Amino acid sequence: MEEANRTMDDLFVNGELTEKQRKIIIAAIETFSEKGFAATSTSEIAKKAGVAEGTIFKHFKTKKDLLISIITPIVSKMLAPFVIKDLYKVLDHQYEHYEDFLRAMIENRIAFVKNNTSLIKILIQEIPFHPELKELFVENIGKKTFERFCHLAEYYQKKGQIITIPPAAVVRHTISVILGYVAARYLIFPDKEWNDEQDIELTMQMLMRGLSAD
Amino acid sequence: MEEANRTMDDLFVNGELTEKQRKIIIAAIETFSEKGFAATSTSEIAKKAGVAEGTIFKHFKTKKDLLISIITPIVSKMLAPFVIKDLYKVLDHQYEHYEDFLRAMIENRIAFVKNNTSLIKILIQEIPFHPELKELFVENIGKKTFERFCHLAEYYQKKGQIITIPPAAVVRHTISVILGYVAARYLIFPDKEWNDEQDIELTMQMLMRGLSAD
Amino acid sequence: MEEANRTMDDLFVNGELTEKQRKIIIAAIETFSEKGFAATSTSEIAKKAGVAEGTIFKHFKTKKDLLISIITPIVSKMLAPFVIKDLYKVLDHQYEHYEDFLRAMIENRIAFVKNNTSLIKILIQEIPFHPELKELFVENIGKKTFERFCHLAEYYQKKGQIITIPPAAVVRHTISVILGYVAARYLIFPDKEWNDEQDIELTMQMLMRGLSAD
Amino acid sequence: MEEANRTMDDLFVNGELTEKQRKIIIAAIETFSEKGFAATSTSEIAKKAGVAEGTIFKHFKTKKDLLISIITPIVSKMLAPFVIKDLYKVLDHQYEHYEDFLRAMIENRIAFVKNNTSLIKILIQEIPFHPELKELFVENIGKKTFERFCHLAEYYQKKGQIITIPPAAVVRHTISVILGYVAARYLIFPDKEWNDEQDIELTMQMLMRGLSAD
DNA sequence: CATGAATGAGGCTTCATTCAT
DNA sequence: CATGAATGAAGCCTCATTCAT
Structure with a gap:
């Protein structure tokens, strides 16, 4: 396991897992993500x-x-709660602008993906073939997270910061853009040379211009 | 084989495939896309x-x-040549505005994905596990297509239609947005109820606002 | 087919074999002798x-x-008749001494093995696994040839040239020595450097000393 | 497994083989020797x-x-060391005459062949098709054993007991005669009626007469 | 708790043989 | 006569899983 997957330890160490169980899980993650579940x-x-x-x-x-x-x-302990907590935080902290929220968001997501590359790869690879997993995912991310996100979008719409189109469209677009960047950067072409700061900045600009009211 | 995969027939019928070969390929596509290569x-x-x-x-x-x-x-016969031909057409037809080009593009891509859902699923699933496939893909799509796309972006930048940032960023963003929509619509949540026309319109708007100069 | 297997053509060409049949047989001989019947x-x-x-x-x-x-x-057309004819010739020509007969014999056998290496390899390899072949062989070589050989031995014993022990023992010994040499030379270590003339001469000497009366 | 293969147990029992492993090996030996490796x-x-x-x-x-x-x-544990040990013994015990040595030798070999018929059959059958085996064999038997045997021959030549021709020729001849007898007796025609004692005696005589000086 | 030998079902692939063209 | 696509049985080997130690 390389540096990149630091969170994994957090995920599987602290629990009531024995040493052996942990070793097994670590080994399985490594192999599943390299060769796929069925081929391992x-x-x-x-x-x-x-x-x-x-x-x-x-x-x-x-x-x-x-x-x-x-x-x-x-899915259930990391993605969902993570995001949800953040969203609450967001609502509490009351980021003044959608852009601030997005910047926090994007940083957050990038960190997450960076630390969980293997796990996310497995997730993406295996979800299509295991209905239980799909449901688990849809229920947690697709429903809860998406919904909360929509409320947020509405909030900023009412503040007059972003265009007033169906919030779902705003959210989907936002997610597209962020995930599109993150996926390209960390999953698809992790070996290309990237200029992280600039790329993020540009992406944010394009996203914000697309969404801002006026 | 459902309606959705109409193009497949074009891909595998006309060639010099015998009836049996076709049947095998059709069956393989269906099963690979349902259960994955290794599990079939x-x-x-x-x-x-x-x-x-x-x-x-x-x-x-x-x-x-x-x-x-x-x-x-x-990969080699459909995606690449398809896109490339279109790009030539684009340059010939001289779409007046980037937006016109994008609308043509998006329609084109949607049709393609609609008709090749199974094949695209297989492609996405298996590329990470087969270096040859990855290379095939990167070489054809990643390199050739991306490059041409960049030239196009530059062209419209010079015409003053879209913001002058590195064209690669423009292209990546554009692709993110389009693929994000298409993936959500046809691969991830094909069963959700969609309002296609409106969704595309909104997506286009957000994309164009994000990119247009000024 | 290399030079070495010249007789093969004689065996399979002249017959009423069509061109295709011949090609098949030639190919089969080559492959059987290289990889064995079952592995071909x-x-x-x-x-x-x-x-x-x-x-x-x-x-x-x-x-x-x-x-x-x-x-x-x-087995049936080559070995047996060959030997038998020779034996008749021998009896006709009335080689004066057993040694002369042996020299003729050894030359004859060597030429045969040289020209039929592949076939003989197949024969040796497959006989143990195919009862019909074994019977074919035993009947033709083991019985007919051996018997005639014994008569010959008796003949030279009566002439007082070779020791008077059971002729079967003389024959078996003679065959051992000749086949031992031929096998080592052409089948087992064909690639070693050999001094053919001298080796044959020495072998003949040792054989003859062992058998000569006195 | 019949009586005949008694040594096999020695070969495969004492080692660190488990019961199952032994059963598998025994079964494999039996079948390989009956039908050949490829056909099993x-x-x-x-x-x-x-x-x-x-x-x-x-x-x-x-x-x-x-x-x-x-x-x-x-090959490596039985034949080679066996012979080699014997050869040392021979040199230690200083068999007075080559004949004594040969008698010891022939007895020894016969016992070996009797107890390992199946294994030897497999060895003979499969060596031509497996280069590794061939090398194994040539290296151990062909080289080491043959060399030592030659030294011995020289030794008796110097003692004036056997003819002074290249020792290699003496050895090859000796081996031809012994193996010729043993092969005929135990491998090729094991079912014929044999008069073992007399046959060996006669073979020894013919061999010795052929080799003795003067 | 942990082990690893044992299992037998099932996977991919090869093969001798057939048969419509 | 010749072809070669098609077959399905069988071959070698791998795998998830069990169980006695």
Whole structure:
């Protein structure tokens, strides 16, 4: 596990996981994200984790169970609560402008993606093939987060800062732009040379111009 | 095969494929996109194609060969030339405004995604795990297409229509917004109720405001 | 087919074999002797022979049939009759001494092995696994040839040239020595450097000393 | 496994082989020697060994691995050291005459062949098709053993007991005669009626007469 | 708790053989 | 006569999972 995935430890260390369980999960994350869930064998995970094959099944009834044990925390404990907390904070702090909020947001998201590359890759790869995961994701991110975000958008619309079109459209556009940048930067072409500060700045400009009232 | 994948037939029918080969490819596309490459068994494909398992291997040396035979055409024959031709057309027709170009573009892309949902899903899912595919993709789309797109952006910048920031940023932003919309609409939440015309209109507005000079 | 297997052509050309049949047989001999019967696929033979897979089965009902069609001639048409004719010649010509007979014999056998390396390899490899072949061989070589050889030995024993022990023992010993040399020279270590003339001379000496009366 | 292969147990029992591994090896030896390596299926071996097919591959990475695990011990642990030890013994004990040495030798070899018929059959059958095996064999037997044997021959030549021709020729001849007898007796016609004592005696006589000085 | 030998179902692939053209 | 597409049985091997130690 490289530097990049620092949060992972936070996710899986503090819990009531034993040392072996942690090793298994770490190994599984690494391998799943490299080769995909279906192409990863439990024996490979066992070897990489330094445990016996049987040990995996003592802790995770099934290979799929292991996948779910990996994905659930990101979705339900990390993404959702994270965002939600932030959103509350946002509403409390009352960022004066949508732009301020977005800047906080984008920083936040970038940090998250940076620290969880492997996990996010797994999430993206496996969601389409596992209905439970999809539901988990849609319910948490798709519904709760999206809804709150919409309220926020409305709030800034009422303040006259951003155009008054259906807030859902604002939100989707905002997410498109941010995720588009983050995905290109960290998932698709992580090895290209990037000028992070400038790129973010430009992206913010284009996004804000597109949304600002007037 | 549902309605949605109409272009597929264009891709795999006209060629010098025999009936059986076509059936195999169709079945493979369907299954790969539903369950993923690694989780699909050749026996399953054979059954769905109404063919003996051995027949698959008479036509495709390897299971992976089958995957490549499916993906190569979308990447090299469809996406790239498609876009490139369009870009030429664009330069010939001399769309007066970047917006006109974008509207043509977006329509074009939407049609393409609509008709090739399965293939695109496979492409997205499998690229991370197959270096050859990744290279194929990067070389064709990432390089050629992106470059031409940049030239276009510059052209409209010189005409004073869009902000003068590095054209690459303009292009990335444009792609983000378009792909973000298309992905959400056709790949991630195809079953949500959408108001296509309005959504596209709004997206275009936000995009154009973000990019227009002044 | 290299120089070494010249007789093969004699064996399979003159017969009523069509061109295709000959090509198939030549290809089969080459491959069988290189990789063994069981490890050779009919498709490989077809490719090497430049014919369609089906063509093989038009001419040889079965893969095994092809093997038998290859081996039978060496055993029944070549080895046996060859030897037998020679033996008659021997008895006619009335080689004065057993040694003269042996020298003729050894030359004869060496030429035979040299020209039929591939075929003999196949013969040796496959006989143990195919009872019909074994019987074919035992009947023709083991019985007929051996018997005649014994009569000859007796003949020279009566002439007082070789020791009077059971002729079968004389024959077996003679064959051991000759085959031992030939096998080492042409089958087992064909690539070692050999001093043919001297080696044969010495072998003959040791053999003759061992057998000569007194 | 019949009586005949008693030594096999010595070869494969004492090692650190588990019971299952032993069963697999025994079954493999039996089947390989009966039908040949290529014509033997792993499922057949499993069935005969009373083991699941997968178990074979837990212990031997590959079918070929199984073959090598069978052959290596005969070549490297049995033949070579056996002979070599004997040769030392020979030189220590200082057999007075080459004949004494040969008698010891022939007895020794016969016992070996008797107890390892199956293994030797496999060895002979498979060496031509597996370069690694060939090298293994040539290196151990062909080189080391042959060389030592030559020194011995020289030794008896100097003692004036056997003819002074190149020792290599003496050795090859000796081996021809002994192997010729042993092969005929135990491998080719094991079912013929043999008069062992007399046959050996006669063979020895012919061999010795052929080699003795004067 | 942990191990790893054992399992047998199933995966990919090859093969001898058939048959319509 | 020849072809080669098609077959399905069988081959080698991998895998998730179990269980006795």
